Amino acid sequence: MKEILEAIEEQDCKKVENLLYHRIDELGDEELKDVLEKAEKLAIECEDFELYKLTVYYFHELLEIDKLGEFEKLAEEKDTFEAKFELADLYYLIGELDKSLELYRTLLEEETAKGNVENVAKVYYSMALIHEELQEYDKALELMDKAIEIYEELGNEEQLLRIKIHRAYVLFESGESYEAKALLAGLLPKVQGKSDLLVEVHLSFEEIFEEDENYDAALQECLYAMIHAKGTDYEEVAFGSLMDVLWQLFLEDDFETVYLNVDMFTNAFPDMADFFEAVKAIALYKDGKISEEEVSKYLEKVTDQRQIDLLEFLGEAEL
Known part of the structure; x- marks a missing residue:
C-alpha cells in the first residue's frame, strides 16, 4: 500500500495504474477504499481517464460501489x-456490451468525420473485442482487419503486431486452429526482442495446444512465456497460465505429464525450485510413486504463503 500511496503523492498516474493492476489483491477493504478514493481524485485532477476508468471499475467490482453515473457525467x-x-x-x-458498442459507434462517426484515423483504428479494435466476447468471430475479424489496415498505413509496427497476434487467437477461437498456428509462427520472428509480444505469442500457442490436449507442448509454451515475461508486467499472466494447465492435468489425473515436465521449470527458475519440486512431489504421490511422508518433506521447504496456497489449490491441502 505504501508504494501506491507514494506514487499517488508523486502524481505518477501511469505508475499508480500499474500498481493498482498488479497489487490490488494485497489490500484489505478499508485500505482499498482509501487508495481508490485518492487515485480517483488524482485521475480527475490530471484528466487521466484510463486511471479513472480503473478506479471506477475496482469500486464496482471489489467494493460494490457504483460510480458509473459520475463517469458518465464527467x-x-x-x-x-x-x-x-x-x-x-x-x-x-x-x-454492458450494448452500451459499449453504442458509444463506440458514436465515436467512430465522430473520429471518422474529424479524420483522426488513429482513433478510428482504436475504436475498430475495441469493437472487435466486444464481438469476440459475443462469439461473433467473423465480425471481430472484419473489424480487426480494418484496424490493421490503418496501422499499416500509419507504420505503427508494435500495435500492428499486437493486433495480428490477437487476430490469430480469434481464428483459433473460431475453430481454425491450424491457420492460427501458421499465422502465429509467421509472427514469431517479427516479435523477437519484444518481450511482451513474445509472451502473447507463446500464450496463444499454449491455449491452442491445451485445447488439443497436447499438454507437453502446452507446458513448453508456458515455459517460453514465463522466460520472456520475467521482470515484465506479463510475469503474473504467464505464471497464471502455467497454473491453469497444471490444474487441468491434476483434474484429469494426468500426473505423469506433470512430474515428467516440471523439471523444466525447476531448472529455468531456480528461485522457485522448492515450489516446482513440491508440485512434482505431489504428482508423484498422487500417482502412487512416493509416500505421504516423502511428499511432506518437499512441501515443508515451501515457505512463501502464496505458493503454499497454490499447492493446496492443486488438491493436497491435507498433506
Whole structure:
C-alpha cells in the first residue's frame, strides 16, 4: 500500500495504474477504499481517464460501489475522445456490451468525420473485442482487419503486431486452429526482442495446444512465456497460465505429464525450485510413486504463503 500511496503523492498516474493492476489483491477493504478514493481524485485532477476508468471499475467490482453515473457525467462534460473512449471500455469491462458498442459507434462517426484515423483504428479494435466476447468471430475479424489496415498505413509496427497476434487467437477461437498456428509462427520472428509480444505469442500457442490436449507442448509454451515475461508486467499472466494447465492435468489425473515436465521449470527458475519440486512431489504421490511422508518433506521447504496456497489449490491441502 505504501508504494501506491507514494506514487499517488508523486502524481505518477501511469505508475499508480500499474500498481493498482498488479497489487490490488494485497489490500484489505478499508485500505482499498482509501487508495481508490485518492487515485480517483488524482485521475480527475490530471484528466487521466484510463486511471479513472480503473478506479471506477475496482469500486464496482471489489467494493460494490457504483460510480458509473459520475463517469458518465464527467465524460459528457469533458466531451473528449479520451473520456468517452475509456467510458466505452468501462461499459465493456462491467458487461454492458450494448452500451459499449453504442458509444463506440458514436465515436467512430465522430473520429471518422474529424479524420483522426488513429482513433478510428482504436475504436475498430475495441469493437472487435466486444464481438469476440459475443462469439461473433467473423465480425471481430472484419473489424480487426480494418484496424490493421490503418496501422499499416500509419507504420505503427508494435500495435500492428499486437493486433495480428490477437487476430490469430480469434481464428483459433473460431475453430481454425491450424491457420492460427501458421499465422502465429509467421509472427514469431517479427516479435523477437519484444518481450511482451513474445509472451502473447507463446500464450496463444499454449491455449491452442491445451485445447488439443497436447499438454507437453502446452507446458513448453508456458515455459517460453514465463522466460520472456520475467521482470515484465506479463510475469503474473504467464505464471497464471502455467497454473491453469497444471490444474487441468491434476483434474484429469494426468500426473505423469506433470512430474515428467516440471523439471523444466525447476531448472529455468531456480528461485522457485522448492515450489516446482513440491508440485512434482505431489504428482508423484498422487500417482502412487512416493509416500505421504516423502511428499511432506518437499512441501515443508515451501515457505512463501502464496505458493503454499497454490499447492493446496492443486488438491493436497491435507498433506
